Amino acid sequence: MKKSRVVDRTRLQALKISEIRSSTTEFNLYLDVGSDIIPYAQGIHQWSVAEKRQLLKQGQFILLYAREDAERVSQYLETSPAEPLGPLQPNTPVELLISDGIAEFLKTRYTYPLSVKQALSFKSLAAALQEYLERHPELGILLWRLHEHDAYTYYHSARVAAYAVGISAALQPDEPGKLWDLALGSFLHDVGNINVDAKLLQRAGPLQPKEWDQIRKHPDESMQLLSGVALNPFVKEIILHHHERMDGGGYPHRLPGGELPLEVRIVSFAEVFAALTQPRQYQTRRTIEAALHLIESSLLNFLDPHLLDSLLTLLDQNQVKEDKTPPSLS
Ligand SMILES: [Fe+2]
Known part of the structure; x- marks a missing residue:
């Protein structure tokens, strides 16, 4: 080579x-x-x-x-x-599934530019995450079950992890926060969807109040499924509170933004951006510009508005728009 x-x-x-x-x-x-x-x-x-x-x-x-x-x-x-x-097909071995989740994490990182130093630290984080998930079969099995139940949620979680790590690095370039917690918490944040009817997760139309109740129980379901696993408190906070809102109107505990740790707010932001920019069965993919517009125009009561600048820095919108020169690859 x-x-x-x-x-x-x-x-x-x-x-x-x-x-x-x-x-x-x-x-x-x-x-x-x-x-x-x-x-x-x-x-x-x-x-x-x-x-x-x-x-x-x-x-x-x-x-x-x-x-x-x-x-x-x-x-x-x-x-x-x-x-x-x-x-990947049903009954894929757990290790192959984990490596494909890590691949999704790495691939998503290429949707935004990073310096060589940041890219190397991202890659080491991916390797450490893979090693950790393989060393903890109880987590590997849960992720495998999540993939079987709703593959979208599994890959979505890997994309959320990549954006959460990136937002944190853009927010605090010299001290980019608890990257490990952000990555692991994001990978596991929706594992409770295993216990939510897959038809509801994949439904295009509006949900009935009872169906919403079922969806809203997934953070508690996650905590239940992970109750025997030794995870640090920040990882648990991310998993339990990623649907709380800045205005206190979220779930499961209706906590206001002031009570949410930075890591939780970052994952909530990353989660929304990842969901908006990914196609689903019932929704075509939004462009980055359209997703940012929607966040700015209607979602900043729910999400931490201070993190929007970090996301814009991460995506380096100006450079992407202005630099039309071909890459120097040889
Ligand atoms: Fe969720």
Whole structure:
């Protein structure tokens, strides 16, 4: 593998290995190997399941491509047939599911630019998280059950984790807060959905009051499911209170914003942004601009308004809009 001479990490986006089909890709792909981005499958490349498994074994869960290729990549994803490795099938082994969740976490981080130093610390956090989840089979099994019950919630949680960590780093660049708590708390924050009827979680239309009651019990269900697991108090706070609102109108305890730790407010913010920018069965994906507009115009009574600036810094909107130059990849 040859090293790239100049790499602009802010111009890259990511695909999970599980999204690569066993067919031909015709765009340049790169690997993130720590402080370097190196060319991997360049031009026309024929993929096999064995090659993808080999990359996963090496801890390479994502591949990168230049932002300019985004349209070709989405066409590839739309037109290529489904695959044994992805999307993951029922009865996927727990380790593979955890690594695919970590892949989602890493992939989401490529929706915003980071300095090399921040990117390296994000990658170490991902590795530590994977190791922790694999070392705690009781958590692995819960996440596996969550994926079986509602795969959307599982991957959504990984995306929330990536945005929560990013918002914290943008808010306090020198001392980016309790990243571990944010990451682990986000991964586990909706695990209680296991005990909520999947049809309600996936329902497009409005819910009846009784159905809302069922949805609203998921933070308590999470605490119940995690009661035997030694988690630190901040992680538990995130899980129990991520649906509280700044105006005190949230659930389960109607706590006002002043009583919510920063980590909880960050995860609530990240959760809303992740939900708005991700397609669901009943909702097409909003652009980043549309999601930010909705948050600014109608959601700042619920969310901590101070965190909006951190999200904008994280997304580096000005740079993304203004920098139309192609990436310097070689
Ligand atoms: Fe939730």
